[in-house]
Structure formats: C-alpha cells, structure tokens
Amino acid sequence: MSTAVPTVAPCQRCASALEAEDLRCPICGLTTPPPVHGAVERETARVVRCENCGAAMEYSAEAKAPRCDFCGSVTRVETTADPVEQAEVWLPFTVDPAAARAALMGFLGKGGFFRPSGLAEEAAVESLQPLWWPAWSFQAGVDASWTADSDAGSGRSSWAPHAGRTRFDFENIPVPASKGLKVKECEALAPHYQRGSAEGAPRGPEGAHVERFEATRSGARRTVLEAVERLSRERLQQGVIPGRRFRNVHVAVALSSLHTTRLALPAYVLAYRYKGKAYRVVVHGQDAGVVLGETPISGWRVAAVVAGVLVLLLVVLLVMGVFGR
Amino acid sequence: MPEQFEETTVAVSGPRLHLGCPSCGAQLVVEASLRTMRCPYCAAPNVVERPPAAGVPEPVFALGFALTHVAAKEHVARWLKTRSRFTRSGIRSAEPGEVRGVYVPAYLYSVLAHSRFRASIGEDYQEQETYTTTENGKTVTRTRTVTRTEWRSLNGELKGYVADVLVTASTGLRNDELEALEPFDLRGLARYTPALISGWVAEEPSLTREQCLAQARQEAEERVGGRLGQFMPGDSHRELEHESRLEWEALDVCLLPVWVLAVRYAEGAPPLRVLVNGQTGEVHGKAPISVWKVVAAVLVLLVLVVAGWLLAQGGGR
Numbered sequence: 001m002s003t004a005v006p007t008v009a010p011c012q013r014c015a016s017a018l019e020a021e022d023l024r025c026p027i028c029g030l031t032t033p034p035p036v037h038g039a040v041e042r043e044t045a046r047v048v049r050c051e052n053c054g055a056a057m058e059y060s061a062e063a064k065a066p067r068c069d070f071c072g073s074v075t076r077v078e079t080t081a082d083p084v085e086q087a088e089v090w091l092p093f094t095v096d097p098a099a100a101r102a103a104l105m106g107f108l109g110k111g112g113f114f115r116p117s118g119l120a121e122e123a124a125v126e127s128l129q130p131l132w133w134p135a136w137s138f139q140a141g142v143d144a145s146w147t148a149d150s151d152a153g154s155g156r157s158s159w160a161p162h163a164g165r166t167r168f169d170f171e172n173i174p175v176p177a178s179k180g181l182k183v184k185e186c187e188a189l190a191p192h193y194q195r196g197s198a199e200g201a202p203r204g205p206e207g208a209h210v211e212r213f214e215a216t217r218s219g220a221r222r223t224v225l226e227a228v229e230r231l232s233r234e235r236l237q238q239g240v241i242p243g244r245r246f247r248n249v250h251v252a253v254a255l256s257s258l259h260t261t262r263l264a265l266p267a268y269v270l271a272y273r274y275k276g277k278a279y280r281v282v283v284h285g286q287d288a289g290v291v292l293g294e295t296p297i298s299g300w301r302v303a304a305v306v307a308g309v310l311v312l313l314l315v316v317l318l319v320m321g322v323f324g325r
Numbered sequence: 326m327p328e329q330f331e332e333t334t335v336a337v338s339g340p341r342l343h344l345g346c347p348s349c350g351a352q353l354v355v356e357a358s359l360r361t362m363r364c365p366y367c368a369a370p371n372v373v374e375r376p377p378a379a380g381v382p383e384p385v386f387a388l389g390f391a392l393t394h395v396a397a398k399e400h401v402a403r404w405l406k407t408r409s410r411f412t413r414s415g416i417r418s419a420e421p422g423e424v425r426g427v428y429v430p431a432y433l434y435s436v437l438a439h440s441r442f443r444a445s446i447g448e449d450y451q452e453q454e455t456y457t458t459t460e461n462g463k464t465v466t467r468t469r470t471v472t473r474t475e476w477r478s479l480n481g482e483l484k485g486y487v488a489d490v491l492v493t494a495s496t497g498l499r500n501d502e503l504e505a506l507e508p509f510d511l512r513g514l515a516r517y518t519p520a521l522i523s524g525w526v527a528e529e530p531s532l533t534r535e536q537c538l539a540q541a542r543q544e545a546e547e548r549v550g551g552r553l554g555q556f557m558p559g560d561s562h563r564e565l566e567h568e569s570r571l572e573w574e575a576l577d578v579c580l581l582p583v584w585v586l587a588v589r590y591a592e593g594a595p596p597l598r599v600l601v602n603g604q605t606g607e608v609h610g611k612a613p614i615s616v617w618k619v620v621a622a623v624l625v626l627l628v629l630v631v632a633g634w635l636l637a638q639g640g641g642r
Contacts, residue, residue: 023386056369
C-alpha cells in the first residue's frame with residue numbers, strides 16, 4: 001500500500017511519523033519542534049487579552065482553558081489532539097456485485113461432503129452489501145530485547161534461561177479495525193488485497209457502505225503497538241529463541257520509523273437463507289476467489305457417517321474378538 | 326536534541342524587574358523568580374516576558390489546572406479529617422486556610438536507555454529424595470518429592486525508551502513532594518502560552534539544569550531497574566546487576582499545576598504545608614505526630630498489659 005506523503009517531519013529521535021498536532025512523539029516521547037516565533041528583546045509585562053472583547057483574560061480551572069470573564073469566550077490552547085480516525089487510503093472494488101454473487105454460488109455449489117445437496121439451488125440470497133472495512137497498515141523497525149525460558153541447553157531443570165536482542169522489520173502489516181467483520185475474516189481477507197491499487201477516494205459499486213474507524217488516534221496507536229508486540233513475540237518463538245518449548249517469554253520493543261496508514265478495504269457481505277435459517281458470507285472485493293462464510297451442515301449426512309464409523313468399529317472389534325480366541 | 330546540552334545554567338537570581346503595567350501604567354516590581362504578577366492597582370493579570378537568558382530555559386509545556394479552588398479546599402478538608410488520631414491536636418479539626426494555585430516548574434525528561442544486565446536465574450526442578458524417619462517406634466525409609474533450584478547465569482540486553490520522567494525544577498517543591506503528587510496525566514499537556522498561566526502564580530526554574538538532569542537520569546535508571554526485575558525469566562532471580570547507556574536525552578521545562586495550602590492548627594506552631602495535585606486532586610502533606618499522645622497511648626497499653634498479667638497471676642494461684 002502506498003505510503004501517504006508525509007506532511008510533518010518525522011520524529012528526530014525515532015524517525016516515527018508524527019501528526020501535525022502532536023506535541024510529543026507518541027513512541028519515544030521526544031518533544032516536537034515548536035513553531036518559530038520571534039524572541040522578546042527586553043523584559044515586558046504583558047496582559048493576555050480576549051480576542052473577542054479585548055478584556056484581560058485569565059486561565060480558568062472550571063473551563064480548563066483561558067476564559068474571558070466578561071464575554072465568556074474560551075481560547076483554545078495547543079494540546080495533543082485525539083480525533084477519531086478517518087480513512088486516508090481507499091482500495092477500489094475490482095469485483096463487481098454480479099461476480100460476488102457468482103462467487104457465492106460457486107462457494108455453495110462446490111465440495112464439502114457434509115453440505116446438503118442442492119444447497120446452491122435452494123439457497124436464497126437475501127442481501128448483498130458492498131462495504132469498505134477499516135484497517136491500519138504499519139511499517140516499523142523493531143529492536144526487540146527478549147528473555148525466555150526454553151528447553152534448549154537445560155540441565156537438571158527442564159528449563160534454561162536465554163536472552164537476546166533481535167531486529168525485525170515489519171512492512172505493510174495490516175491491523176483490522178473493523179467491528180462488523182470478525183477478526184478471523186479480516187485476517188483471511190487482508191493478504192489478498194492489491195497493495196499498489198491504493199487511491200485517495202472511494203471507487204466502487206453504488207450504495208457501498210463505509211465502516212468508520214471507531215478508535216481515536218491514541219486508541220489506534222495503542223492497538224498498533226499491541227500488534228507490534230504480539231507479532232514480535234510470535235516471530236521470536238519461530239526460530240529466534242533456541243529450543244522448542246518456551247515459557248516466561250518477555251519482550252520489550254523499541255520502535256523506530258513507525259508509519260501507520262489508515263486504509264479502507266473493499267469486501268462484500270452477503271446473506272442467504274436456507275431452510276429458514278440465515279447465513280453470512282464475505283466475498284473479497286478484489287479477489288472473487290476468496291470467499292469466507294458459514295454453510296449449513298446436512299444432518300442426514302453427518303448421521304450417516306457417524307453410523308458408518310460405528311458399524312466399522314463394531315466389525316473390527318468382532319473380527320478381533322474372533323481372531324483373538 | 327544536542328543543542329540543548331550546550332547551555333551551562335545557573336539558578337535564577339538577579340535584580341527585581343521594574344515594569345510598567347500595560348493596563349494602568351503603574352510601576353510593577355517583579356521578583357526574578359516569578360513569571361506572573363497581578364497589578365496591585367488595577368488587578369490586571371500580567372505575564373512577564375523575558376528575553377532568552379542563559380540558564381533560564383523557557384517553559385515548553387504547561388499542564389493546566391483542572392481542579393478548582395473550591396474542590397482543592399474540599400480535598401484538603403477531607404484529607405485533614407482522615408488523619409491518624411496520633412497527629413497533634415487541632416489538625417483533624419483545622420480549617421484549610423489560604424489556597425494558592427501555583428504553576429511549579431519541572432523538567433520533563435525522556436531518553437533511549439540501552440542496558441546490559443547480568444543475573445542469576447533460578448530454574449526449579451523436582452527430585453525424589455529418600456529419608457529415614459521413626460514410625461511407631463521403628464525406623465523406616467520413605468521417599469518424598471522436593472523442589473530444588475538450579476541457578477544459571479544469564480547476560481542480556483534491554484533497550485527501550487523511558488519517557489515521562491518528571492523532576493522538580495523548583496527549590497520550593499522538593500522532588501519527593503513532587504513524586505508524592507504524581508502521577509500527572511501528561512495527555513493533557515499543552516504547549517506553553519502566556520494565556521495558560523494568566524492570573525495564576527507561575528515560578529521560573531530555580532534549580533540548575535545540571536542538578537535536574539542528574540536527578541532525571543537517576544529516576545530513569547530506577548525505572549530501568551524496575552523493568553529489568555519484571556523482565557527476568559525463570560522461577561526466581563538474584564544478583565541482578567545492570568549498567569545503562571543513556572542516549573538521545575531530551576529535557577524540557579513543563580509547568581505543573583499545584584495547589585499550596587497553609588493549615589494553621591495551633592497558635593504558635595508553624596502552619597502545616599499541604600500540597601494538592603491541581604489535575605487529579607491527590608493530596609500530600611506531613612501531619613506532625615503528637616509526642617504526648619503517643620507516649621500516653623504507650624503508657625495506657627503498658628498499664629493494661631501489666632494489669633492483665635497481674636490478673637492472670639492472681640487467677641493462676
């Protein structure tokens with residue numbers, strides 16, 4: 001996914017991307033350079049005036065801001081803003097609704113022994129909703145210090161302590177922010193998006209729904225940091241920490257060059273009804289081959305298989321009993 | 326930022342300033358340690374602006390008051406009522422006196438700490454042990470499971486940012502007092518502008534930058550030590566040693582909101598100083614203990630014990 005053009009210089013200490021309103025770097029805490037203003041030449045006493053009525057103005061603890069006692073107007077001070085996140089990069093739909101419907105039919109018609117026969121013919125598609133679901137995508141350099149107990153090099157105890165420091169580079173790691181889709185669905189959809197196709201505005205079928213980010217900027221940063229820690233922990237246990245079994249895995253990460261992109265990713269959510277029950281299926285918005293969802297299970301077929309297995313078991317036991325004597 | 330370290334600083338001292346009040350033109354006499362001054366004639370809230378001087382860094386941030394005058398007084402009244410019974414008489418019933426809201430200068434420090442540690446890690450294991458004991462007069466051999474610890478040495482590194490370290494920059498508020506008032510919610514941090522302190526008392530830093538830097542480094546080291554304690558694997562650890570290299574230090578002046586009260590509880594006794602976090606309402610103060618009350622309590626306890634013992638002796642006879 002193309003990274004948006006940075007409008008604010010990155011943090012001087014950890015090179016992470018900053019927002020225009022940041023007073024301090026959210027990763028390392030370094031103060032952002034203040035706006036340039038002329039230095040005072042000689043000592044003066046100054047009275048802060050209300051921009052509205054010109055009266056002397058004082059800071060008010062009630063209003064938690066400078067407030068004019070005469071006209072009541074409140075002056076905004078520069079603090080770290082925490083707005084609700086908004087998508088900045090949109091991936092277009094390349095699968096049209098007809099193709100999505102066809103993909104659902106293909107999904108229902110194909111394979112799966114336990115699926116009732118004639119599912120594709122009898123299922124009634126009730127709704128087909130194109131939507132963009134929200135996600136963050138981040139890239140970062142991670143300096144991970146770790147300690148853990150593992151079975152490698154263990155002595156009398158079955159555990160031996162290990163420690164180390166490893167550098168990971170994460171690129172284009174998606175972090176789902178959707179409340180409508182399940183985490184599993186998001187994880188299955190995410191790898192199949194064409195990252196080069198990012199656009200600045202939504203493009204897709206009419207009536208496509210946009211699921212908004214519900215997290216604020218600080219919440220988003222927390223979620224991304226949690227993802228960094230989780231991924232680092234996973235990667236450490238896949239070959240970095242010696243041994244095969246682990247416990248007490250402690251990871252401390254120092255991030256650099258963290259850059260987060262807010263994405264809107266296309267998908268279709270379809271609902272169909274089969275024998276009075278509703279089922280939901282998600283079709284990828286850029287790759288009709290990716291279809292996720294639930295299908296009804298044929299009770300008869302399950303019963304038949306269970307019965308078959310039981311009969312087989314009985315036969316085996318009988319045969320063994322015969323030969324055992 | 327490297328340019329921040331070139332200054333060698335001295336505490337604020339110097340002549341009082343004589344400035345004209347921009348509202349009424351009267352002469353204001355401003356102490357060098359203060360940043361604000363209310364005109365005694367027209368009550369205009371003046372904020373003093375000074376040219377950048379070596380050793381007196383400009384505030385970068387300020388944390389605005391969120392607790393009102395009335396709320397601060399209520400917090401203190403509640404705090405006074407909940408003091409121990411052994412405090413000097415009059416404290417628990419004292420009325421909070423004059424409350425002053427002060428913006429106290431502090432340094433906000435952050436750093437990238439790169440530590441190397443060495444420790445002895447204890448890994449527990451279980452072992453069968455045979456032992457002999459006497460049962461019904463006979464000597465028998467039994468086995469039991471015992472947990473033993475195998476100690477292994479471990480060397481490693483821990484690299485991470487230590488942000489949000491606050492140390493006082495004022496001689497008026499000791500660092501242990503500031504620590505008692507912490508935490509401050511730094512999400513409410515605002516970039517310093519005269520409007521934030523207008524109408525309030527605001528001090529200039531009165532400790533040198535070097536003193537504060539040393540204190541901040543020490544606090545950062547302590548935090549790294551705490552993190553390392555959590556970071557150790559194994560069932561237990563001992564002999565944890567570490568040394569840290571501090572890189573990319575940054576130190577900025579931040580004005581913190583503190584309500585200061587003097588509580589008069591007795592004639593002739595110095596007033597009790599009580600501090601209130603102007604953001605969270607956390608109260609800190611040291612209520613003096615009455616020696617007489619403690620001695621009296623100990624005596625009463627002794628008398629009771631002796632009386633009880635005598636009674637027991639009497640009963641036992």
